[in-house]
Structure formats: C-alpha cells, structure tokens
Amino acid sequence: MTTLLNWLALTPGTEEDDVVQARLLALHVATRGLLAQAPSVDQRVDLVQVSADSRTLLDMTRRRSWDKLTGMQASYFGAFYKASWRASDWMWGRIDGAGWLVQCLLDPVRLETLRDIVGPEQFRNELTAALKPGWRKPDESDRCTPAEAAQLRDELAAELAFLGLDADLNPVEFAHHRPVSLPVTAMVLARTRQAEIAAEELPVVTRTARYDADDRRDVEKALAEDRPPPDVAKAQAQFQACRVSAEKIAGEQGTARLTRTLVALGAATVNAGTVAFHLPGGWPRTAATILRTVARSTARVSQGASRLGPAGSLAAGVLALLAGLVLGNNGGAVLQWIGLPILAGAAIYLATALLTTGHTARKLFAALGALIVAALLLAAFLPPLAHPFFGWLGEVVAGWREGRGAVWWLAVSGVLILPALVMPASAVTRRLTARKEQSRKQKSLVLNVGGTATGRSPRSQATKTRPREQATLERAKH
Numbered sequence: 001m002t003t004l005l006n007w008l009a010l011t012p013g014t015e016e017d018d019v020v021q022a023r024l025l026a027l028h029v030a031t032r033g034l035l036a037q038a039p040s041v042d043q044r045v046d047l048v049q050v051s052a053d054s055r056t057l058l059d060m061t062r063r064r065s066w067d068k069l070t071g072m073q074a075s076y077f078g079a080f081y082k083a084s085w086r087a088s089d090w091m092w093g094r095i096d097g098a099g100w101l102v103q104c105l106l107d108p109v110r111l112e113t114l115r116d117i118v119g120p121e122q123f124r125n126e127l128t129a130a131l132k133p134g135w136r137k138p139d140e141s142d143r144c145t146p147a148e149a150a151q152l153r154d155e156l157a158a159e160l161a162f163l164g165l166d167a168d169l170n171p172v173e174f175a176h177h178r179p180v181s182l183p184v185t186a187m188v189l190a191r192t193r194q195a196e197i198a199a200e201e202l203p204v205v206t207r208t209a210r211y212d213a214d215d216r217r218d219v220e221k222a223l224a225e226d227r228p229p230p231d232v233a234k235a236q237a238q239f240q241a242c243r244v245s246a247e248k249i250a251g252e253q254g255t256a257r258l259t260r261t262l263v264a265l266g267a268a269t270v271n272a273g274t275v276a277f278h279l280p281g282g283w284p285r286t287a288a289t290i291l292r293t294v295a296r297s298t299a300r301v302s303q304g305a306s307r308l309g310p311a312g313s314l315a316a317g318v319l320a321l322l323a324g325l326v327l328g329n330n331g332g333a334v335l336q337w338i339g340l341p342i343l344a345g346a347a348i349y350l351a352t353a354l355l356t357t358g359h360t361a362r363k364l365f366a367a368l369g370a371l372i373v374a375a376l377l378l379a380a381f382l383p384p385l386a387h388p389f390f391g392w393l394g395e396v397v398a399g400w401r402e403g404r405g406a407v408w409w410l411a412v413s414g415v416l417i418l419p420a421l422v423m424p425a426s427a428v429t430r431r432l433t434a435r436k437e438q439s440r441k442q443k444s445l446v447l448n449v450g451g452t453a454t455g456r457s458p459r460s461q462a463t464k465t466r467p468r469e470q471a472t473l474e475r476a477k478h
Contacts, residue, residue: 048100050096050097052068052092052096054100056194057138057194058235058240059142062245068089068096068245070244071089073249074249078249082208083211083219084244088244090201091202095194098197099186099194103182106181106182106186106189108179112178115163123163128169132169135169137156138152138156141236143240153167156188158179159179159183160182160185161177162175162176162177162179195235196232196235198238199231199234199238202230206242207223207227208223215256263299264299266295267296270294271292271295271296274288297341297345298349320345321346323342324342324344324346
C-alpha cells in the first residue's frame with residue numbers, strides 16, 4: 001500500500017495533476033485487465049432496443065409507432081413533407097426515449113441490493129421521500145379506460161411490493177418475490193420528465209403547424225424567436241389535444257403542397273434517371289436533355305403556381321397548356337421548340353393537379369378527360385380536330401385524312417381511354433363486393449343470435465349482443 005501511494009504521489013492539492021490522473025487511469029486499466037474476475041459494479045448496462053412501440057402516461061391511446069410518427073409514411077420519408085410533422089416526430093422521439101431510459105435505470109436487482117445494504121425500513125423511507133413529490137398513479141386523465149387504469153394500478157402495486165410499498169407509496173408488508181422489471185413504475189416516474197419535454201416541444205409543433213397551414217417557408221426564422229416559458233402543469237392536456245401525429249398524406253389531396261411535392265419528386269426522378277445512365281449520342285441524349293428541361297421547368301412553374309390553391313393551379317395549368325399549343329402550332333422552328341416543352345410541362349403539371357384534387361372534382365375532370373380522349377380518337381377522321389391539334393405532324397395527318405394509318409391511331413386512343421373505363425368498372429366491382437360481404441355478415445349474425453351456432457337460446461344470445469350488432473340485426477330483419 002505504501003508503494004502504491006508513493007507511486008501515485010497523492011498529496012494535498014494534487015487531485016487535478018495530469019500525472020496523477022494518468023497514473024490512476026493506468027491503475028484502473030491494469031486492475032480490470034489482470035484480475036481473474038472483474039470488479040462488481042452497482043448496475044450493469046443492458047443492450048435494449050429503443051423504439052416508438054412504447055406506452056406513455058401522457059396519452060395511453062397512442063402506443064404504436066404508426067399512431068405517433070408521421071415519418072412512417074411514404075417508405076419512412078413522410079416527415080420530410082411538413083415541418084410540423086418533423087417537429088412532432090422529434091417530440092415523440094424525446095418522450096419515448098425518456099421513458100426507455102427510466103426503465104433501463106430502474107433495475108430491480110440494484111434496488112433490492114440497496115434495500116439489503118441500507119436496511120428495509122430505512123431504504124423504504126428514503127425511497128418514498130425521493131419519489132413522493134412527482135408521484136401520480138395512473139388514472140382516467142391519462143386517456144385510458146377505468147378498467148385499464150385499475151389494471152395499471154394493480155400492476156404498479158405488484159411491482160413495488162418487494163420494496164414494501166403500494167401504488168400510493170404507502171408502507172405495506174415486504175414481498176419475497178422480486179419482479180424481473182418495473183415497466184409501470186418506470187412509466188409513472190418518467191411522466192414528470194416527459195411532461196417537461198412536451199411543454200418544451202409543443203410550442204414548436206404549434207408554430208410549425210400554423211406555418212404549414214399558411215404554406216409559408218420562413219418557419220426557421222420564426223423558431224429562432226423567443227418562445228413563452230413552458231407550462232408543465234398544462235402540458236399533458238395540450239399534448240393530448242395535439243393531433244399532428246394523426247395526419248396522413250392521404251388527407252392532403254387537393255392541397256398545393258402535395259401538388260408541388262409530387263411535381264418536384266417527378267422532376268428529381270427524371271433528372272436522376274437521365275443522368276445515371278450513359279446514353280449514346282444522337283437522339284437518345286437529345287431526348288434525355290429535353291426530358292430534363294421539361295421536368296425542371298415544370299418543377300419551377302409549380303413552385304409558384306401551386307400556391308394559388310386547387311382552382312388557381314388548374315387554371316394555371318390550362319393557360320400553360322394553351323400557350324404551349326399556340327407556340328407549338330406556330331410556323332417558326334424556334335417557337336415550336338419552345339412551345340413543345342411548355343406543352344409537355346403544362347400537361348404534366350395539369351395531370352398532377354387533377355390527381356391531387358378532391359374526389360368530386362376528380363370525377364368531373366375524369367369525365368372531361370374522357371371527352372378529350374374521345375375527341376382525339378376522332379381526330380384522324382375530323383379535319384376540324386386534326387388541323388389545329390395535329391397540323392404540325394404534316395404528312396401523317398394527310399394520310400389520316402385519306403384513311404391510311406387510322407388503325408393504329410384507334411389502338412393508341414383505345415389505350416388512352418382505357419383508364420376512364422377501368423376506374424368506374426373497378427368502383428362498381430368494389431361496391432358489389434362490399435355489399436356481398438355486408439350481407440354475409442348480417443346472415444351470420446342472424447344465425448348466431450338464433451342460437452344455431454352455439455346451441456344457446458335466442459333470448460340469452462340476444463341479451464349479450466352489443467348495441468351495434470342489434471341495430472344491424474334489426475336492419476337485416478326489415
């Protein structure tokens with residue numbers, strides 16, 4: 001021992017000396033590396049998977065990852081769609097992470113060891129004094145049913161029994177069985193920290209959601225401004241009212257943001273596809289260049305036009321389409337080369353705007369599209385249609401007017417009009433299938449209530465039927 005102390009050169013005031021610290025580190029490494037058995041530690045570190053599939057007492061109705069994270073959509077890229085979605089996912093990540101950390105640190109073996117070292121009675125008093133200030137057992141304000149709240153309180157009492165405590169931290173008789181883990185206790189203890197996290201992050205989610213609703217992009221500047229101090233007392237109620245995590249891309253139909261995003265995605269796809277492959281010279285490379293130009297032009301146009309709303313976007317697409325037709329039909333070669341990319345970009349943008357409108361608007365535009373395709377179908381035979389739309393094809397249109405080459409034009413037009421026929425047919429098929437399934441369920445319900453499936457009396461079965469099933473049964477009888 002004297003040799004060790006002399007080697008460490010421990011004298012008053014040398015605790016911060018670099019030589020002393022280096023020698024202490026060397027001693028620690030040598031001890032851990034040369035001893036036959038490593039020294040014991042207070043608490044071992046376990047490898048755990050931190051995921052969003054966890055519960056929090058802030059809101060017990062959202063327990064699965066798809067109920068919390070908007071980023072689960074679009075192949076796990078959904079959070080890039082909105083700033084509020086990213087802020088919401090960040091808040092949920094902090095909340096779930098705090099819950100998992102508390103559960104990792106709350107080791108029953110360590111608690112039992114400390115209880116035996118300090119003494120059961122003294123340790124129980126110290127533990128109660130440490131946990132009592134922020135302790136609140138599960139109840140219905142956590143958005144769980146009375147039965148679930150009672151079950152959680154029973155599980156909490158069972159977990160704390162080996163420490164001589166009940167769900168209210170009142171002294172009880174010490175149990176001999178030590179639980180493997182303390183999940184409900186961890187939820188109760190993590191609630192305080194999770195409420196603080198929610199109070200810090202909810203103002204960010206609220207502000208980004210407002211900017212997303214107004215389709216504004218300067219949210220970073222707004223977030224840099226001072227925010228009001230967090231109110232932890234109201235955090236749980238505000239957290240439960242925040243439903244940003246329930247928003248879905250399917251509910252964004254008809255919004256300018258979705259139109260702009262889809263056009264930008266298509267432009268990026270075209271740009272990546274034409275650059276990734278080494279195309280030979282000549283017309284393949286020229287076609288790829290034209291495609292990239294059209295895609296980029298469409299994306300740039302959509303950045304401004306899509307801010308006009310659904311009606312404005314459709315109007316801008318129609319105007320651009322007409323401008324492309326006028327320029328493309330002009331006799332000058334330069335104007336035709338300018339008009340064709342504008343025409344193609346307007347067609348892509350208009351198609352995207354139509355796809356992102358509501359169901360009613362899509363039906364109207366589907367009918368309009370069917371009329372346009374029908375007009376194209378007859379363009380080979382009607383000069384008033386062939387000349388303004390296909391005059392730039394020259395000799396080909398002249399052949400159509402004489403009856404040559406109209407067969408393949410019919411085939412191409414048939415392919416174009418096919419979606420307008422398939423979509424209504426598929427909708428009718430789905431409705432018929434749904435009606436058959438509903439009829440089958442009603443018949444099975446009648447048989448079940450009649451007692452043929454279980455052998456019970458119809459009266460006893462009917463008394464146990466839920467109100468919704470009873471209403472369905474009455475409709476089936478009438």
